[in-house]
Amino acid sequence: MSLTQIRPVAQHQSPPPTPGRAKLWLHRFDNKTIPYVLISPFFILFAVFGIFPIIFNGVVAARNWRLDDPDRTGWAGAGNFTRLLQDEDFWNALGNTFGIFILSSVPQLLMALILASLLNRKLRATTWWRIGVLLPYLTPVVASTLVFSVFFNRDSGMANWFLSLVGFGQETPLDWRAEKWSSWIAIATMVNWKWIGYNALLYLSAMQTIPKDVYEAAAVDGAGPWRQLWQITVPMIQPVVVFTVILSTIGGLQLFNEPMMFDENPQSASGGSDHQFQTIAQLIYKVGWKDLDMGYAAAMSWALFLIILIVAGVNTLLTKRIGGDR
Amino acid sequence: MTTFANRAPQDTPGSWKTYLGLTIALLVAAFPVYWMFVIATSTDAAVSQIPPSVIPGGEFLNNAREVFTLQQVYFAASLINSFIVASVTTAATLFFCSLAGFAFAKLRFRGRNALMVVVILTLTVPTQLGVVALYIVMGKLQWNGTLLAVIAPGLVSAFGVFYMRQFIAHAVPDELVESARIDGANTMRVYRSIILPAIRPALAVLGLLTFVMAWNEFQWPLIQLNGTEFPTSMVALSDLASGNYVIYRRVLAGAFLATVPLIVLLLAGGRQLVRGIMEGAVKS
Numbered sequence: 347m348s349l350t351q352i353r354p355v356a357q358h359q360s361p362p363p364t365p366g367r368a369k370l371w372l373h374r375f376d377n378k379t380i381p382y383v384l385i386s387p388f389f390i391l392f393a394v395f396g397i398f399p400i401i402f403n404g405v406v407a408a409r410n411w412r413l414d415d416p417d418r419t420g421w422a423g424a425g426n427f428t429r430l431l432q433d434e435d436f437w438n439a440l441g442n443t444f445g446i447f448i449l450s451s452v453p454q455l456l457m458a459l460i461l462a463s464l465l466n467r468k469l470r471a472t473t474w475w476r477i478g479v480l481l482p483y484l485t486p487v488v489a490s491t492l493v494f495s496v497f498f499n500r501d502s503g504m505a506n507w508f509l510s511l512v513g514f515g516q517e518t519p520l521d522w523r524a525e526k527w528s529s530w531i532a533i534a535t536m537v538n539w540k541w542i543g544y545n546a547l548l549y550l551s552a553m554q555t556i557p558k559d560v561y562e563a564a565a566v567d568g569a570g571p572w573r574q575l576w577q578i579t580v581p582m583i584q585p586v587v588v589f590t591v592i593l594s595t596i597g598g599l600q601l602f603n604e605p606m607m608f609d610e611n612p613q614s615a616s617g618g619s620d621h622q623f624q625t626i627a628q629l630i631y632k633v634g635w636k637d638l639d640m641g642y643a644a645a646m647s648w649a650l651f652l653i654i655l656i657v658a659g660v661n662t663l664l665t666k667r668i669g670g671d672r
Numbered sequence: 673m674t675t676f677a678n679r680a681p682q683d684t685p686g687s688w689k690t691y692l693g694l695t696i697a698l699l700v701a702a703f704p705v706y707w708m709f710v711i712a713t714s715t716d717a718a719v720s721q722i723p724p725s726v727i728p729g730g731e732f733l734n735n736a737r738e739v740f741t742l743q744q745v746y747f748a749a750s751l752i753n754s755f756i757v758a759s760v761t762t763a764a765t766l767f768f769c770s771l772a773g774f775a776f777a778k779l780r781f782r783g784r785n786a787l788m789v790v791v792i793l794t795l796t797v798p799t800q801l802g803v804v805a806l807y808i809v810m811g812k813l814q815w816n817g818t819l820l821a822v823i824a825p826g827l828v829s830a831f832g833v834f835y836m837r838q839f840i841a842h843a844v845p846d847e848l849v850e851s852a853r854i855d856g857a858n859t860m861r862v863y864r865s866i867i868l869p870a871i872r873p874a875l876a877v878l879g880l881l882t883f884v885m886a887w888n889e890f891q892w893p894l895i896q897l898n899g900t901e902f903p904t905s906m907v908a909l910s911d912l913a914s915g916n917y918v919i920y921r922r923v924l925a926g927a928f929l930a931t932v933p934l935i936v937l938l939l940a941g942g943r944q945l946v947r948g949i950m951e952g953a954v955k956s
Contacts, residue, residue: 381781399802477942489927551950
């Protein structure tokens with residue numbers, strides 16, 4: 347009797363746990379699984395379109411892989427890489443890339459430091475100055491390079507007009523695209539123009555975190571603004587300087603847009619009549635999508651990847667060394 | 673001299689030299705864009721004149737009409753496509769990155785810290801070097817030559833996740849999330865009614881940066897859309913500038929048209945852009 351009496355009670359009690367269990371399950375699902383659901387789009391998309399291609403690039407580099415002839419396939423072993431070592435175009439492009447990189451990164455970061463120190467004052471209309479120096483960063487490189495093409499035009503360009511004002515190039519106007527050195531300067535000018543303001547803002551934000559008493563303590567030496575900048579400010583913002591050096595190394599060694607659009611015929615990807623300003627990124631594009639040789643283009647990408655790693659490492663060490671000495 | 677250096681630079685009022693330097697910097701920054709406009713409004717004769725003219729002419733509408741009516745360049749379509757690519761990329765980046773940033777900042781789950789380290793490491797991967805293999809991947813998906821192939825790789829960004837995580841961690845107090853939980857709000861409810869309203873400024877910053885980058889992207893769209901009837905505006909510009917005889921006033925009218933949307937963005941959201949870039953620097 348007592349059992350039967352208990353049973354109905356138990357049955358009576360059992361319905362409430364059912365929705366409770368569902369709720370509990372939902373709650374557990376919400377706690378345990380939802381976080382992974384929220385982060386999964388990033389990881390899935392980045393794995394498929396970011397990481398996998400970089401790894402797969404290694405496979406492609408070790409194979410014959412032609413877009414025009416799918417039958418010519420199979421392992422090439424180190425073939426693509428040994429070919430790379432003997433490829434004059436590659437070494438030429440490597441030299442161009444480094445030349446333009448040095449001409450663009452060093453002045454870029456120095457000018458950015460100076461501009462940042464100018465912005466790091468008590469100014470009227472502070473924000474507007476900052477917005478103003480950001481204009482080049484926003485302007486599409488494709489569009490601005492076209493303006494610079496007019497600027498560096500041989501016959502009616504403003505650059506040659508300036509040169510003639512100070513007494514150069516009146517007889518034979520300088521053809522900026524024709525020589526390595528002049529085309530490098532022209533392209534480096536465009537890169538500098540685009541990135542000085544952006545880097546200045548990075549430096550400025552770091553400068554504003556420097557404790558004010560650092561300056562007050564140093565004032566005993568009677569340091570003027572110029573010495574103040576190089577002896578106090580720059581060493582204090584060294585981490586950000588290292589960061590911008592790495593950024594500009596990664597960006598500079600992959601330079602593509604400027605040399606592409608500076609060409610008289612941008613679609614050719616040849617980097618001038620004699621490849622005088624063809625960069626590696628441009629050569630990869632040409633080998634891959636003009637010569638349709640994906641295997642070789644992939645090998646070049648890997649080589650560039652290695653070069654970037656090495657140069658970024660060396661530059662980081664150098665920057666730290668220079669900063670540490672001060 | 674000593675009194676001058678006594679103060680921190682940010683407390684020192686700018687001298688006339690400071691303003692002179694800044695004015696020169698601003699002129700250098702603005703001149704190419706201004707000159708783009710000048711040439712876009714000029715006649716052929718004015719473009720080749722020496723010394724160069726720096727005053728706008730009255731031919732902009734003519735030049736623009738020529739750009740739009742050119743065969744094989746598809747300039748009008750390209751502007752629309754750039755809008756589609758940049759808007760979809762921006763919307764997706766904001767959505768996915770704010771979700772992930774929310775999870776990393778406010779939810780507890782196993783492997784959270786390790787996964788966040790993975791995100792930070794991916795910040796340094798130069799994905800551009802994978803374009804050859806990415807093209808093959810898109811080929812397997814049958815997406816080559818479509819807008820989808822241009823858009824897909826940009827839907828998320830490691831920087832976006834990182835930026836959102838930092839912002840949410842600082843801007844939303846844990847107690848607010850806890851008390852909503854106690855009131856019975858589930859995770860998505862917390863995201864919608866607490867996180868989203870609090871992160872509007874960060875969404876504006878990340879949205880602007882993403883839109884600008886997507887709009888200006890050149891290499892990958894060129895690989896995908898060159899020779900199609902639906903290029904992005906950067907690809908169309910490279911087409912416009914190719915050929916045996918380049919007409920500068922026409923090319924730069926196109927360049928100017930493709931730059932105007934970004935100038936509008938700079939004027940409307942310059943403050944946010946500046947803040948975004950400066951905050952990103954401090955945190956990374």
